[in-house]
Amino acid sequence: MTNWTLAARAAKMNPSAIREILKLTDRPGIISLAGGLPSPKAFPLNAFTEACATVMARDGASALQYSTSEGFAPLRQAVADLLPWDVNPDQVLITTGSQQALDLIGKVFLDKDSRMLVETPTYLGALQAFAPQEPVAVSVASDDEGIVIDDFAAKAGTGADKARLAYVLPNFQNPTGRTMSEARRAALVAKAAELNIPLIEDNPYGDLWFDEEPPLPLAARNPEGVVYMGSFSKVLAPGLRLGYLVAPAAVYSKFLQAKQAADLHTPGFNQRVVSEVIKDGFLDRHVPTIRTLYKAQRDTMLAALEREMAGLDVQWTRPVGGMFLWVTLPEGMNAQNLLAAAVERKVAFVPGAPFYADNADPRTLRLSYVTASSDEINTAIAALADAIRSTLAGA
Amino acid sequence: MTNWTLAARAAKMNPSAIREILKLTDRPGIISLAGGLPSPKAFPLNAFTEACATVMARDGASALQYSTSEGFAPLRQAVADLLPWDVNPDQVLITTGSQQALDLIGKVFLDKDSRMLVETPTYLGALQAFAPQEPVAVSVASDDEGIVIDDFAAKAGTGADKARLAYVLPNFQNPTGRTMSEARRAALVAKAAELNIPLIEDNPYGDLWFDEEPPLPLAARNPEGVVYMGSFSKVLAPGLRLGYLVAPAAVYSKFLQAKQAADLHTPGFNQRVVSEVIKDGFLDRHVPTIRTLYKAQRDTMLAALEREMAGLDVQWTRPVGGMFLWVTLPEGMNAQNLLAAAVERKVAFVPGAPFYADNADPRTLRLSYVTASSDEINTAIAALADAIRSTLAGA
Structure with a gap:
C-alpha cells in the first residue's frame, strides 16, 4: 500500500x-x-519493593512529574561518588540505559561517513546504536590485552578522514570477555591524547570482577580525553533502564541537548528508586x-x-x-x-x-x-x- | 583542553x-x-503505589529483567483497545515517552536536507527531536481549523525535494491550543494520500477534551497513511516516560530496529505498572x-x-x-x-x-x-x- x-x-x-x-x-x-x-x-527484589513504596510515599508527585534532562541530582552525586576518580556530578548525565548513551554519542560525534575505530570484535549493540549516523566503522587489531596501539595509530586517519572517536570496552569485554591490561590502558590513553581522538569507554561489567579489581578506567587517567559510560543494569537490574555517561565539560552541553531531544529525560521514578536502593552502601x-x-x-x-x-x-x-x-x-x-x-x-x-x-x-x-x-x-x-x-x- | x-x-x-x-x-x-x-x-498516586507493589510481588524478576523492544504485550493490547479504530497490537510500539517516538520517526524518515512539513506554529519539541537528522522544516500556513490544504499541496515539493513527512498535532495543539476541524481532517488525509506524503499525527492531549470529544484521529481515517503517536504522560503521569506509536506494517519493522538501537526497550517495570493501573477501565x-x-x-x-x-x-x-x-x-x-x-x-x-x-x-x-x-x-x-x-x- x-x-x-x-x-x-x-x-x-x-x-x-x-x-x-x-x-x-x-x-x-x-x-x-x-x-x-x-x-x-x-x-534485589526486596530492596526494590521497599524503595518503590518509600519513593511513592515520600515523593510520589515529584517522581511522577516531568524532571530535568540531566537526571535526578542525588543520583548524579551517587554516580560521581561511585567512580574511582574525581568526578564532578555536573558532568554526569543519566541515560535511559547505557544503550542510549551510545545513541547520544553517535549524534554528538558522528556525521555520515565519519571514521570511527572499534575493537576486533566489538559490542554489536554499539555498532547498531551508531548506525543511524551512517559512520564507517574500522576494526583495530586486538589481542589478549586489548586494542593494539600501533594499529590504532595506523588506522587513526588524517584530515577530514581522521577518526571521530574510538569505542572500547576495557573490562570483561562483550563479546570476548577479555580485559585490557594496565600497560595497554596507559599506552592507549597516551596515544589517543597525542592524536586528539576521543576515547569512548564503555564499562557496564567493571564491577563484576572475580578475583581482583581490573586496572583503573581510561577516564581516571585522562578525564578530559574520555567519555565514560556506566550502567546499573548489571549491578542491580536492567529492567529499569538506568545508565549514565560522564563527559568533559567541553562536550557535556551537547550531550544534554541530544538527550533532551531524544526522550526529554530518563524516568524520574526509576532514578529515585535506584537512588533510594543504593544509598547507605547497598552496592x-x-x-x-x-x-x-x-x-x-x-x-x-x-x-x-x-x-x-x-x-x-x-x-x-x-x-x-x-x-x-x-x-x-x-x-x-x-x-x-x-x-x-x-x-x-x-x-x-x-x-x-x-x-x-x-x-x-x-x-x-x-x-x-x-x-x-x-x-x-x-x-x-x-x-x-x-x-x-x-x-x-x-x- | x-x-x-x-x-x-x-x-x-x-x-x-x-x-x-x-x-x-x-x-x-x-x-x-x-x-x-x-x-x-x-x-493517581494511590493507584501507582498499589500497582508498584502488585507488580513487584507478582512479576518482580520479570519486571526488572531485559524485555522486548516492541513493548510489554498486555500494554500493547491495551493501547490497541484504547484507540478508536481497529488497531492490531502488532503495530503498536511502546516508546520512552512520545518524545522518543519523534526521535525514531526522524531516524526512519529523514535524511540530511530532507523536506518536512509542519504547522505554523508547531511543537518545539518535535523540531528538536527531528533536528539531529538535519532536515529542512517548512511551515505550512495554518488557520483556526488547522493546516491549510492548498498551502500543504503547494509546499509538498516534488522529486528529490518532495516532503518526507508532514507533522501535525490535530487536538488542542501545543502551542496554540487549536483543534483541527472535521472537514480539515478529511481534506488533509485525502490530500496526503493523493500526494503519498506520510502524516505524523501527534495526539498527547486528545483525551483532555472539555465539552465534547474532538473529531476522529487522522489515523482512524487512513491507518495506512499515518504514523500515530500517543502518550500516557497527560492522562496518568509523565514521570514514567511512556508513549507509543502505531505504524503501518510496511514501516513498523524499521521503527522497531531504530528503537532497539536507541535504548533496547522502554523500562519493563514502568510498562507493567501502567498496564496494571489501567486494567479494568481505570482511565x-x-x-x-x-x-x-x-x-x-x-x-x-x-x-x-x-x-x-x-x-x-x-x-x-x-x-x-x-x-x-x-x-x-x-x-x-x-x-x-x-x-x-x-x-x-x-x-x-x-x-x-x-x-x-x-x-x-x-x-x-x-x-x-x-x-x-x-x-x-x-x-x-x-x-x-x-x-x-x-x-x-x-x-
Missing part, C-alpha cells in the same frame, strides 16, 4: 541476526547461552553476591569446556569477570551453520560474525555463563560439543 | 530558549505559566477528573484574560481541551522582551518564536493553564497585563 521514501539509513535497518536467534531460545526446553540477561537471582553489600554467583558459573563453564571439548580443536577465552566468553571453532567451521545443529540439541549461542565491524571470523561464537544454572551449563556445553563433533563428522 | 571535531549537527545543539526560561521559573515566588507540566493533582474513571480540573482552570484563565486585558490590543485562542492557549500581543511588541518585565512581576511564560520553523511571529507567547492553581492564574494574568501596559507605556 504505502510506498514512502524513507531515510537512506532505513534501508540498512533489518531484523538483527541476534534478535532472530533469541526468538529460537524462547522455545521450551532450549538452554540459552545466547542472551546477555543477568541472572534474576541477582536482582558494597550486594555486588559481591553477584561476583560470587557469576564466578561459580564461569568456573562451571570453563570446567565443562575442558571436559567436553577434549580432543576437539576448539579454543576459548578465560574471563576474569563479566558475563561472556568467546569460543573459536576448528578451522573451516562456521558458527552460524553450527547453530542449527546446536538448537536441534536444545542449546543456543550467538554466532560471532555480527560483532565484527569488518572481516568477521566465522569460526567464533559467544557464550554467556550468567543466565543458565550450573546444571544447565553442563548439559548445554555437552550438547554443544556433540553438535561440533557431529558437524566435523559430516564435513 | 579538548578540541575534538564533533558532528555538524552538534554545532546547532545549544541550550534551548525554553530551558533557560524554565530555570527562571524555579525561583521562589514566580508563578509559572510556562511549562507544560500536568497538574500533580491529576496524578474511564480517572480521565474525567482531569478534564473537570483543567476545564475549570481554562475557564479561570479565559475570564482573567477578558478582565485584565480589557482595552489592550491583545488576542488569545479559546481551546476546547488540552493544556495551552496562545496569546498575540499588540503590533510592535516582542514577547521575548516582555518576558523580563513579566518575571520582574513574578510571572513566567514561553515566548512563541521558538515554535516556528521559519518566519516567527515575535508577538506570540504560550500560556499553560494546568500547572498553576486558579488563584495563581488570576494573580499571574493580572501581572502579565501590568507588564504589557508598562511596556506599552515605555515604548
